[in-house]
Amino acid sequence: MTTNAQGAVDYSTKIPNNVGLNDDQRVLKALEQWHPGYIDWWMTMGPEGFQTSDVYLRTAISIGPKGWAKFDYVKMPEYRWGILLAPQDESRMVNFGAHKGEKAWQEVPGEYRAMLRRLVVIQGDTEPASVEQQRHLGKTAPSLYDMRNLFQVNVEEGRHLWAMVYLLHKYFGRDGREEADGLLQRRSGDLDKPRMLGAFNESTPDWLSFFMFTFFTDRDGKMQLESLAQSGFDPLSRTCRFMLTEEAHHMFVGETGVGRTIERTCEAMKAAGIEDPYDINRVRALGVVDLPTLQKKANLHFSLSLDLFGSEVSTNAANFYNSGLKGRFNETRLDDDHLLTSATYPVLKFVDGAIRMVDEPALTAINMRLRDDYVKDCQGGVSRWNRIIEKAGIKFQLTLPSVAFNRAIGEFRNIHASPEGQLLSDGEWAARKDEWLPSKDDGAFIESLMKPCWDRGKYAGWISPPKVGIDSKPGDFEYVKIAVS
Amino acid sequence: MSDTTDKPAAPARIDFETAPERYKHWRIAVDGPVAELILDVDENATLRPGYQLKLNSYDLGVDIELADAVQRLRFEHPGVKVVVLRSGKDRVFCAGANIRMLAGSSHAHKVNFCKFTNETRFAMEDASAGSGQRYLCAIQGTAAGGGYELALACDEIILADDGNSSVSLPELPLLAVLPGTGGLTRVTDKRKVRRDRADVLCTLEEGLKGKRAADWRVVDQVVPRSRMDAAVREAAARLAAQSDRPSDVEGIKLTPLKRASDGGTVTYSSLRVEIDRPARRATLVILGPEAAPPADAAAMQCEGAAFWPLRLSRELDDALLDLRTNERDLGTLVFKSAGDPARVLAYDAFLEANSAHWLAREILHQWKRVLKRIDLTSRSLVALVEPGSCFAGTLAEIVLACDRSFMLIGTEKGDNRAATTMALSPLNFGAYPMSNGLTRLATRFLGEPESVEAARAAIGSTLDAEACEEAGLVTIAYDTIDYADEVRIFLEERASFSADGLTGLEANLRFAGPETMETKVFGRLTAWQNWIFQRPNAIGPDGALKRYGSGVKADFDPERV
């Protein structure tokens, strides 16, 4: 953010935008009042220790092919957080629900104001939350490349927050402004002002957690954005469509991060002649993360992320869909009536002491359906990880645990199940859960690996270098010029 | 909602008796002067099949336990000065009455359910106002609809300020009905929330949280979650200091009622309910005390739940609830009594003399509530005052509560029971106000205060039938030639009228005089709600209740009536 001669931020020109901010005095004024709080939040809750470093970041300055990925060194607090929406399509319709076939709404319909606001606030709350969760990770970055990727994710989550705040300021009046302030007041993991969703109050203590988080939890974000991108409220749809381009990078960071960890482990095992992936002590002695521990991490992050989809059968989700506010993944490509008033959808439920499929009205099973699409999407990445292991000739497969495993929300919240989906007593669960979820010891081991590696072109011993650099930069490129403070 | 199921094939009898060891949804934890009353609903322990009590929502079964808890806290825990009402669940306080339960219930069940829950909310307020047992509500999580109304029945509400905890009355926007448990009245009359703000609250599905909730007085305090326990402790200590309840006193055990039923007659220890199904009538025969009152308060406490006035009040209460809920076709309730009126007066005198004793005070308030329950029972209420009866003092209130009362002059040939009389005691002049805040006598004689004074002058006198008629205590007195026939004809005529018409008529005539929160809730709110509950916008095939949960929006008829 630059300042003009009077020292005040000139918002009308310095915020990259394609929403005609210059001419929108009302939103400009609201953003002016919100912005100092945002910067304050970024300085206190953003990446710790690197606010004055030059980071090689991508900035979106317009939505055209040339403008959405400008790379340059920038100090993070000066990042140009913009407000960019996918281009407007004049002929766009509401494509599902009771209003199907009407022209897409450019203003908030009064009757859906509260519902829409809630959707925007819930989505908005996740954006700063992950920045808060990840704020200590810079210190232990395994390379400048990874550090840069972390910060790229962070500034983009910041931009996503801006995107949601713009909607709140632009379309939701005074309540919207209050909610926008609330987004800066809640804090991940804070007892008094927690973030709204459970997984965003968990800690991200190490880089493996960060990679798992960006793979599993940002992917929930992707699915949510995909379904909001279908919204009949056009500005929300356009906002989310543009956010998805950035979200794809976050998942790239997660998938390749875990993939490179696997690669390094396999390489080290082979070099040491270790064939048995369960020979954990010997593998760990090599300074790499053993595959069973990676499985535990995946189990944890997958199950936490499933909770973000809410109850399998949900009146709220049905209302959102029927009102045309939040659709299904790939809604317009699905071949059905897009009304769902008479369709059913199979839902995995806990009925009479057993886990089984029950047909539910499709409208109320919207969350379940999105979650199914999510699981499929996750499975794709897990399969690619398994190919790395396979290529190394190690007999081990990573798997996604049962959706009944380790759940706090929905059908399975009151039961215990193994990753295979077998029901367990409280006693069995307590006795065996360390087999499936990271234990204290596992955490301590991973932490012991988290030593910073900040030399250009160098990588910590537990992770392989990437195949190609960011923006096609060479291997020893200085992605972060660390400022000595 | 399907009103075709108004009379389900063979509905299981709903039992209003329970005890803490049988609770499925509540826990009571007593710690000196403070008790915690914790709502932790077992979602599968429903009264009827077809719904789950998610998010700490309630059905009649949950409320029966609450009513029992409120009652036991008063009698079994005299030392408890503050009851802290809170949720046993993490992110939800209470989601109110279960919507699927409501949608699947008959109109009659809904109305009865609302009435009972309302009576219980007023019982909480009565505990505070009448016997110094204050209620403090600690809300962590969402309190929606009936959940917030539960909080409104408390003296104070503390709301966690955590971005999630909120209070709301979403009935109108969500279900096209009204908050049915006094929410509207308590927001404006008790908490004195400005009417336009109340309007905002009641149309805002997500409700209010944080500072605005306190600024608008919908709660008393908002405190950070980490300060919640301390704030509750402080408020509890402050409220306890205002209480006049005794310390270090043992309570009495509310032992199970002795109740036997053979289908036609329900027999309690001091009450008999005789059911005449063809005539659609139940006769409640109240049995006077078997012995003189105990020597002193300590002896009363020794008798405990067996002490006649307490025992009878509990039995009468149970019988009324049973008749209301399980015997909906019995349109007329006839009250009779048998016993020694002098002994009844002796018990009145005993209670009055010991009214400073905690237990006597509780019993007087209990009678007040049971008598109100009679007033609010939507059946034709008839008193038959006959030879050998004991409608004196407290029991005379029952005659005064009835829509019509008949008294026999003299005795039939061959009847050697005592001649028919009534008598009044000082308790008829203030101990048992109706929901309008007036005594039954003052309400009865609203236009003739001199009649109240005349009745007061007759305290303690034995009044024969002519004197009672003269004093206006009964509708009419007949001699032996006419009595049986007149009563028969009256009862047959009554049974021939429309049940709905009678319910409306009686409810309008019973509560002359001023409005109170109670009359507003049981009159205005209930009438509107019961109307809305019948309208297509709520219960039609495209109405909001019917469509709730389907995701499909209700289709409203825009016509204003």
Ligand SMILES: [Fe+2]
């Ligand atoms: Fe994001």
Ligand SMILES: [Fe+2]
């Ligand atoms: Fe993201």
